[in-house]
Amino acid sequence: MSRIKARNILEAVIVEDEPESLSLLSSLLFKTGLVEVTGSTRDPLEAVRLIISLTPDIVFLDIKMPGMNGFEILDDLNRIKSVNPHIVFTTAYDDYAIKAFEYAAFDYLLKPIEPSRLKDTLMRCLDNRESGKVQDTSLLLSSYRKLFFRNISGIILIEPEEIIYVEADGNYSKFFLSDGKTQVVTSLLHKVEEQLPSRDFIRVSRSVIINTSYLKRINTKQSECILSMNQAEYRIRVSQEKLRSLIEKVRKM
Numbered sequence: 001m002s003r004i005k006a007r008n009i010l011e012a013v014i015v016e017d018e019p020e021s022l023s024l025l026s027s028l029l030f031k032t033g034l035v036e037v038t039g040s041t042r043d044p045l046e047a048v049r050l051i052i053s054l055t056p057d058i059v060f061l062d063i064k065m066p067g068m069n070g071f072e073i074l075d076d077l078n079r080i081k082s083v084n085p086h087i088v089f090t091t092a093y094d095d096y097a098i099k100a101f102e103y104a105a106f107d108y109l110l111k112p113i114e115p116s117r118l119k120d121t122l123m124r125c126l127d128n129r130e131s132g133k134v135q136d137t138s139l140l141l142s143s144y145r146k147l148f149f150r151n152i153s154g155i156i157l158i159e160p161e162e163i164i165y166v167e168a169d170g171n172y173s174k175f176f177l178s179d180g181k182t183q184v185v186t187s188l189l190h191k192v193e194e195q196l197p198s199r200d201f202i203r204v205s206r207s208v209i210i211n212t213s214y215l216k217r218i219n220t221k222q223s224e225c226i227l228s229m230n231q232a233e234y235r236i237r238v239s240q241e242k243l244r245s246l247i248e249k250v251r252k253m
Contacts, residue, residue: 010057010125014040015047015073016090017065021111025060025090028115034122044068048076051083058086058125060109063097064194071097071141072199078137086125086135104140147195149185156183160200164214164227165236166192168207178214178229202249205239212249220247 012035016022022040029035039054041047044065051059061070070089077083091097092111101108107121128134147158164176168189175183185192193201193209203209204225216228223243227234238246 008034008126010035010122010129011038011054012036012058012060013038013047013051013054013056013085014060015044015050015065015070016040016060016062017042017044018062021062021090025113028113028118029122031115032119032122034119034126044070044073047073048080051077051085052080055083056085057129058088058122060088060090063089063091067198069198072197074137075141078141084134086128087137088121088125100140104136106135106137106140149183149187149192151183151185156185158183160197160211161213163196163201163211164229164234165208165210166196176234180232202242202246204242204246205237208236210236212253215250218243218246218250 012029014022014025014037016025019042022042026037026040029037035058038056039050041050045067047061047068061073063070074087077085077087087107089097089101089106089108090111090113091108098108098110100106107124109117109121147160149156149158158175158177162177162179164178166189167174167176169184171186171188172184173187173189173192175185177183189207189209193203196209200211200213201209202212210225210227214227214229214234216226216233218225218238220243223238223240225236225238225246227236
């Protein structure tokens, strides 16, 4: 039997891997008197299942979580048409994500979360529920899938699926692309890594990130992986500390 939702109370789910942040947000929501937190998880891989089972009015999604980021969770939810909650991203410092949110007029909260800003978000969600209005996720996901980087001549846009691997080049990063071309951007490798979808990309050493979509095989004896695109092969050294992580990721693919 389906439950009846209170008219002026929002049912919420929180997806947040840091226990302190989860506890703080739960407390802030309780103090508003506008929300009942019906579920929460620190495991992003459990998020979609939880949201589908609880059908909340609003979901608070952290962006950077191990294993799966908030954008990837939203992408999965977008493919499942049975639920369509109001999504609010929470972030501490992700400049790129904020630009994407503003571009798509999407809801987000900066940490530490201000109670007044949170209340505004909740009132907006209540208004949307009353009017039957739903968020348009397509623009946000479209902008997220395109990666924005600076090079010596300006801004370039790169689709994640075009990237075979990325290699550190001093204070720059060099992209090896599926069309055989390369692009050098003015970002350190760890900054590039922050933008890449964790579902497909993994850092295999201090200096290289690979796209597992192009992974052909792993040579454990030589501590290397072989990437393949058309007739071209790329042999990439894998550090010993990263080898197990790469094998585990491949097993889950």
